[in-house]
Amino acid sequence: MRLLLTITASVLLAAGTGDDKPARDGKSADPFMPVDVFVDSGNKQLVAYQLEITYDHKQVKIISLEGGEPEAFKDAPHYDPAGMTRGRIIIAAFTTDHAGAPKGKNRLARLHLTAEGHGTPKLKVTVVAAAKPGGKRLDAKAELEGMRKTRKGFEE
Amino acid sequence: MTTKKLLSSLTAGLLIVSTLLGIMGCGYVGRRAGRSGSGGARYPAGAWAGQGEGFGRNVKRQSWRRVGTFDELWIIDNSGSRLSAPDHDYPGQGEMRALVGEKEIALPLAHTDVRAEISAFLATVKVRQQYRNPYDRKIEAVYVFPLPQNAAVTDFVMVVGRRRIRGIIRERKEARKIFEEAKKRGYVASLLTQERPNIFTQKVANIEPSKRIDVEITYFNPLRYENGEYEFVFPMVVGPRYNPPGYKGGVGAVGRGQRGRSGQTKEVEYLKPGKERSAHEVAVNVEIDAGVEIENIYSNTHVVNVKRPARTRAAVSLAPGDRLPNKDFVLRYRVAGRTLKAAMLTHGQGREKTFALVLQPPAGIESLPRVPREMVFVLDCSGSMHGMPIKKAKEAMRRCLRSLDANDTFQIIRFSNDASTLGPRPIAATPRNVRRGLRYLESLSSCGGTQMIEGIRAALDFPHDDKRLRVVSFMTDGYIGNERDILAAIKEKRGSARIFSFGVGTSVNRYLLERMAAIGSGAAAFVNLEDSASPAVDEFYRRAARPALADVRIDWGDLEVTDVYPRQFPDIFVGRPVMIVGRLKGNGTQRIQISGRAGTKRISSELRTDLDSARSLHAGIGKMWARWKLKELHNREISCPSDALRREITSTSLMHGLLCRYTAFLAVDSTRRTEGSSGVTVKQPVPVPEGVKYETTVSE
Numbered sequence: 001m002r003l004l005l006t007i008t009a010s011v012l013l014a015a016g017t018g019d020d021k022p023a024r025d026g027k028s029a030d031p032f033m034p035v036d037v038f039v040d041s042g043n044k045q046l047v048a049y050q051l052e053i054t055y056d057h058k059q060v061k062i063i064s065l066e067g068g069e070p071e072a073f074k075d076a077p078h079y080d081p082a083g084m085t086r087g088r089i090i091i092a093a094f095t096t097d098h099a100g101a102p103k104g105k106n107r108l109a110r111l112h113l114t115a116e117g118h119g120t121p122k123l124k125v126t127v128v129a130a131a132k133p134g135g136k137r138l139d140a141k142a143e144l145e146g147m148r149k150t151r152k153g154f155e156e
Numbered sequence: 157m158t159t160k161k162l163l164s165s166l167t168a169g170l171l172i173v174s175t176l177l178g179i180m181g182c183g184y185v186g187r188r189a190g191r192s193g194s195g196g197a198r199y200p201a202g203a204w205a206g207q208g209e210g211f212g213r214n215v216k217r218q219s220w221r222r223v224g225t226f227d228e229l230w231i232i233d234n235s236g237s238r239l240s241a242p243d244h245d246y247p248g249q250g251e252m253r254a255l256v257g258e259k260e261i262a263l264p265l266a267h268t269d270v271r272a273e274i275s276a277f278l279a280t281v282k283v284r285q286q287y288r289n290p291y292d293r294k295i296e297a298v299y300v301f302p303l304p305q306n307a308a309v310t311d312f313v314m315v316v317g318r319r320r321i322r323g324i325i326r327e328r329k330e331a332r333k334i335f336e337e338a339k340k341r342g343y344v345a346s347l348l349t350q351e352r353p354n355i356f357t358q359k360v361a362n363i364e365p366s367k368r369i370d371v372e373i374t375y376f377n378p379l380r381y382e383n384g385e386y387e388f389v390f391p392m393v394v395g396p397r398y399n400p401p402g403y404k405g406g407v408g409a410v411g412r413g414q415r416g417r418s419g420q421t422k423e424v425e426y427l428k429p430g431k432e433r434s435a436h437e438v439a440v441n442v443e444i445d446a447g448v449e450i451e452n453i454y455s456n457t458h459v460v461n462v463k464r465p466a467r468t469r470a471a472v473s474l475a476p477g478d479r480l481p482n483k484d485f486v487l488r489y490r491v492a493g494r495t496l497k498a499a500m501l502t503h504g505q506g507r508e509k510t511f512a513l514v515l516q517p518p519a520g521i522e523s524l525p526r527v528p529r530e531m532v533f534v535l536d537c538s539g540s541m542h543g544m545p546i547k548k549a550k551e552a553m554r555r556c557l558r559s560l561d562a563n564d565t566f567q568i569i570r571f572s573n574d575a576s577t578l579g580p581r582p583i584a585a586t587p588r589n590v591r592r593g594l595r596y597l598e599s600l601s602s603c604g605g606t607q608m609i610e611g612i613r614a615a616l617d618f619p620h621d622d623k624r625l626r627v628v629s630f631m632t633d634g635y636i637g638n639e640r641d642i643l644a645a646i647k648e649k650r651g652s653a654r655i656f657s658f659g660v661g662t663s664v665n666r667y668l669l670e671r672m673a674a675i676g677s678g679a680a681a682f683v684n685l686e687d688s689a690s691p692a693v694d695e696f697y698r699r700a701a702r703p704a705l706a707d708v709r710i711d712w713g714d715l716e717v718t719d720v721y722p723r724q725f726p727d728i729f730v731g732r733p734v735m736i737v738g739r740l741k742g743n744g745t746q747r748i749q750i751s752g753r754a755g756t757k758r759i760s761s762e763l764r765t766d767l768d769s770a771r772s773l774h775a776g777i778g779k780m781w782a783r784w785k786l787k788e789l790h791n792r793e794i795s796c797p798s799d800a801l802r803r804e805i806t807s808t809s810l811m812h813g814l815l816c817r818y819t820a821f822l823a824v825d826s827t828r829r830t831e832g833s834s835g836v837t838v839k840q841p842v843p844v845p846e847g848v849k850y851e852t853t854v855s856e
Binding site: 076 | 811
């Protein structure tokens, strides 16, 4: 079987620098943070994807999933509750709007999570499957980007 | 399915799309889930104009002036002191409204949009609740609402502007903790929990003034089928429940703004009819694809518009003038062929499938001789039955009494705060005794609480006449908060009696009545206040008088069948098919042998089914199987609660993404913190169900 290109990325997230700055003991750190999920399908249109995201379940809890920027992937991705073991979630989305299917690198989803403590939460994303119009498989890369908290809110 | 399997299946066309969705358990294969529109939220002009104090407890601090003679124009004078808002108070608001009669209360739930798609016997329903903040400070909206008792809630999305955030199911305790933390920190968050199989609570935190947050709930729901008609029900309001003295785990009924008065952990606030009303309206749209010709489609509860794009299809919507959420919406339709054939629907890929098997009693069961009955009629005479409900129940009971056979005996039991009977023991159904029973029935009136346990004791505790089949029929609205106690008592006491429950009213507690009948190997029937009681009573009597197909056994032939629910097959009554779900391994055409005992005769029939037929595929079957499993586990928990059982229920719920009482759906928007504290909590009050008296049911 042909292997799909898998790109993994760690997310570097500051624990907070402003109003939400944690106390020295870390107890008041704001644990909520969004993490953006980007998928790059190169010069091919993408109509469906399935991603596996792994993380340290003692530190991170994924609490919600949001849709992406392209209109075709605006709806929130689905997740597989049976595959949601400790520290692993599989998310997937598709579009039937082939004309509007995106090319290149796009933010296709956003994870809302809580991350406890001071350390940088580490998440890893793997492309399980991706498809172009017609249902044919395509190679795609995925990466995650966290947001840094500032005094005035969030900043990438 | 493993990743390898998934990848190998990605060969051509749109297969990947359906495969991905199959994994996600989505019911909308090959199409985008329709999004509901923004609806027609009715906000009076000037509702948010001006700033000032609000209503509820604060009304007394304001002066209200009547300035019109025909219409009433109320002008709020904000000269009173400002609200010091403890968390259970309503937030401040300023408003100017033209009203006639009832005062319209500005509330967070503006509109509910219901879109149902029915295919075969399964409905996929999307409920979109639109919350808006009509006040001048941040709020948390809390809404206690009903869904069908057999709904499998599988999906939850919070909509913030154009952003759609899918909630993830997790253990209830953990979800609540995260929700409270998010609320405290100012994040917009929503939490969906189940209080009873038919009662849910939605919380939406940190709704800023004039902002709107929607939540979208998706559930699967098998339709009821009886005597050739399918029935789709969407409940709109939780009826006011009675909780026995000392009981704390019920659902209390209190007046608006009177939180805590009932002493129950969960409460529903009710608007006072004639004085208060809400702008909240419900729009319902139902699309039916019956696969066979739809012969007749109607609603006795609401005015509906029906369009027929094809003979096998129908699109039904609530008429604009009939959208007040104060009674169940009941839609019935008849399909060609009159009787539902035994059939098997499956879902899954390859040999492994989940199935739903619909069983009909074999032909000829009606011609078998009836056996003498000991009929016990139990009438709910509590305050919630006051007026039309008890009138309707009496109408039904009169018809039952007049239908008794000379070999039958009967007893009448009434209960409210206590129970009393027509006589010390059942009496022969002679014409004279029937007249006596009718007179007794006429003398009964409704008032007081709903101590259903007293009715159960009176009905089941006396010695059984072993020459007759005891049939106990409860006639009630089921408005009690201690359902588990009642079901446990029936389980313990029923012996060989069959329990039939007869729901009377516009928003009956169907969960209780269906479960009572299921535990009692009987059947439930429902009579709306607009319905004639006669057809339902005749059907009830037909079932109670004739033998059901009991001791049902299934020979699965070459199929490998596991995880079948219900574990104990129910008896099958004439005109009322039953559904069995399970898992199987097999392909091609298969033969299934169904047998049972009708009276003293053992009879059987055969079902042939093609498991590879495209018609047999249904994406909702997997979820319905999980829902059945949860129901079975909950039933076991009623009589034998344990930590192990609780863990099994929780893990089943999480594994299948299906809401239960130990889990919750949580969605948080972590991208932005709203300013200020988390605001005040506003409970969405609801109207009392149509036909139910506020004065006799709601604590003030």
